Amino acid sequence: MYSEEQVMEFDAGYLFLSYQAKETRKDIHMKQLMLGNKALARGLYEAGCGVVSSYPGTPSTEVTEEAAKYEEIYCEWAPNEKVAMETAFGASLAGVRSFCGMKHVGLNVAADPLFTCSYTGVNAGMVICVADDAGMHSSQNEQDSRHYAKSAKIPMLEPSDSGEAYAFAKAAFELSEEFDTPVIIKMCTRVAHSQSIVEPGSREEREPKPYEKNIAKYVMMPANAIGRHPVIEERTRKLTEYAENCRFNRVEMGDTRIGIITSSTSYQYVKEVFGENASILKLGMIYPLPKKLILDFASRVEKVVIVEELDPIIEEHCKALGLTVTGKDLLPMEGEYSQNLIAQKLGEKVPSYKSLGENLPGRPPVMCAGCPHRGLFYILSKKKCTVLGDIGCYTLGAVAPLSAMEMTLCMGASISSIHGFNKALGEKSEGKTVAVIGDSTFMHSGMTGLANIAYNQSNSTVIILDNSITGMTGHQQNPTTGYNIKGDPAGKIDLESLCRAMGFRRVKVVDPYHLDECERVIGEELEAKEPSVIISRRPCALLKYVKHEAPLTVKEENCKGCKSCMRLGCPAISIKNGKAVIDSTLCVGCKVCQQLCNFDALQAGEVSA
């Protein structure tokens, strides 16, 4: 599908020219710069991985997008991470090496199969990638996924650059099969989204391992699970021994006045600051952690410092071993680390710099010009609705000037929460409260909340913002779009029929570019004395197949400078010298602003020949 004409790829909100699709497919064994996520995908490919199922989530998305470029791998977007992990488990059970990828909060969704597939173990190797987002570049929390490895008793590898992401992905399958366990590879934003040098090899084709019926191993009912638990404890003991002397952990002796135990991207910052001026224990396997290796390292240095982002996982392990270490007493639990932060906290020199000493205007992310969500949020704001929101581009509805969202928790929570909100307040909230959720998020975990509304009957109004794509993560297909990850035609779930089948009698479809229609329908559905679903349907303006209208123009003599159009927060409209100005390079001619102008100042543009 990656023809010459399709090299204009869309990536996370903007176009750029790319040959990446072609590069990936060329089986050249040449040193190249590779994104951490792409390197991980290359490792999967070479290890003979046959099935990949994931749900997109920054910063993990590209692993699966890159894997999908290999014809040898069956690859799909699942509706959510739990489904993805269970699909990968099924493939492993059947005897084919499998993979699922997700962001940190996605692992919460998949935690249920995670904890129990630790008990069953695997047939063919099964690898799970979880990508954390310290610094919350694109996430709602900053949780540390390493806790999951410890609590689910599943080995976890933590690469520190693309080369390791590639090598660890290959090794993870071997580890998985050798120890009969799923293996987690933990990425972070800086490893996932940095490019460093990788020298790819060839794919190792693998025959499927035979599937054998084994009720005691794979049917996790109490009697069998009781039998499996000691197996898992024994496996962890063996893995701990393995960690003492494995290829993932290494000691780099330097100056012995300071010994630093570190992993992931923190290792790179430590090397940047100290080079040979410190001894380093670099841990690539973060669960289980070694004991003797750490004690031996500690005995060779004068003091031990632990450098790890987020929670003190390594630090607590060291303290449990009886070591006196420095860690979170100096370094923060919050946010990302960097070379300067580590240098400053550990008393090393930090470069000086010049400062303008002036508060510059910020440049926050905004809804794109022509974004279909804008019109809908304008109406919700105008009607002073209480809006319970969800996860996606439309979370930007919370930003000024629209400021039309009051709650965002996690995937699907808008629908479940409005049910609780309305059960708590009844008629006081029912007529003015709405839940808004995107099409992909609805398929992910909105459906179950909607089933609760249908079943337990709260008088709730749910708005599905159907922009026909998973937008925020950079345009991935989902079960409502009719296309699969490769862009080929696929099953398409019809939202209207789905809602009706659940028992909703009131299901309305509106076009968010038509403000009057939106306002009328939202008003009617809020007034109705029964639950209802409104589908606000218009494809994302950045989709390639969406045809843009000519940019609007301003008829200056009509413009009174009243700034009505500015209430939309459209990046294509500004006021210069008291008059509205349209940026013709941004405007896609959606004409939503035109509907707010009382003076006929905003005119449809001429279509150029």
Add this chain to the structure above:
Amino acid sequence: MTKNIMIVGVGGQGSLLASKLIGHLLLSEGFDVKVSEVHGMSQRGGSVVTYVRYGEQVYSPIIDKGEADFIVSFEKLEAARYVEYLKEGGRIVVNTQEIDPMPVITGAVSYPKDLISKMENLGITVDAIDCLSLAEEAGSAKAVNLVLMGRLSNYFDIPVERWEKAIEECVPPKFVEMNKKAFLSGRGK
């Protein structure tokens, strides 16, 4: 010694191709290279930053305050925003284009004035260039990135043919000529 190039701009301006081009070139020149960017929220018209680091062996994927040898900015305000990342003696190469951020669009604040002279008053060397006009002359407003790369290329001891070869290898064939033209107009010789 690791060298640092920070590429900053506004989501949608084409900084990914710029970092891809320069990363590809430096790799073929035999350097260890790391390129780091953040995807996600920052790209909805927000401020975007890409780090390019090269040398014998590069560790950290990011550039910290006081470390950048070059700040290559697609937009004036963004150059000013990241000025603290510039190393003592470093250089700013900036497209003089102004793109209003939302607080300016809504009229909450105005676009700051005299940013270039303010930076120069700090003793910083600023190479300012109107990339948009040159890109449009070359055939597309989208070639701003190549104009800027052309300007940056003047400060590297790498023959122009090798930059051109990198363009051929990073850009789809039908856009190569236009991009080369934009590159050379930015290079100015």
